[in-house]
Amino acid sequence: DDEVKSAMKRWPQVAAVFGWLRLDARAQWHLIQRDAPGFDPALHELGEPITSPPIIDFIGRNYESDPEGRWFWQNGPQRVYVDLDTAPLILRVLESTKDSSKRRLVTHTGYLINEIEDPCVDQLGRVFLRCELGPAMIHDLDLAQLNIEIATGDSPMPWLWMWETETHGQQRFPLRIVKDASSHYGFVSRPR
Structure with missing residues (x-):
């Protein structure tokens, strides 16, 4: 401002x-x-x-x-x-305004997310990722809207997240398990 x-x-x-x-x-x-x-x-x-x-x-x-x-x-x-408590940004999964079969991610501060990098799952089942605005977690009430499948073959990643947006179309993200999102993504949970 x-x-x-x-x-x-x-x-x-x-x-x-x-x-x-x-x-x-x-x-x-x-x-x-x-x-x-x-x-x-x-x-x-x-x-x-x-x-x-x-x-x-x-x-x-x-x-x-x-x-x-x-x-x-x-x-x-x-x-x-x-x-x-969990991440600097909390993401909501919203229906696309142009195509109801597609979704979009929006931060709790109201910004649309276009880039998804390094998505992970912690030991509590929470989904984290890095976006263009920083580290984020998907709101727990929206997890059911994610298409997450068990990975097949010899993948070291146990799950695969299928995501479709207007901007990027169909994307596939392997989900690794992390113990601590703050150390993985480099943010400080309790600054002092």
Whole structure:
């Protein structure tokens, strides 16, 4: 946002904050009010859901990563680093607007995804991938819309994801199993 860029120029030395904002596995932002009276990390560490559409939209427009793989919201001149429950981006599977037999992926921040790289499955059955905007996880409620088959032959990858889009047509992605998506894709789940 232009207002954010202007604030960054006016106040370039504002300290970053850590542990105040969390993104859960279902793309819900949570505010952790560490300065609230009676704050107890054991009771309040998950935070309160942010439900205001203008605030959610503002966070999404100003959400990015630094070179160390830490994701943050640029809130005016201040960086608010985000605790990630699963991945920096949560993807929804939506029907194509032109052909109902095809699908598209859209980030929780509202951006259409065109490039899929290195898709994987973790030990909990969650599907991760790298896209042009960064590491992402497909929303668990949308997994049933994926066409995943058991790989045949001598493939070291146990599954095959068949994906058809308007942009790329039919694609086939072998799915490897990963133990930890954050280390595999190089993002920091709990920046401090």
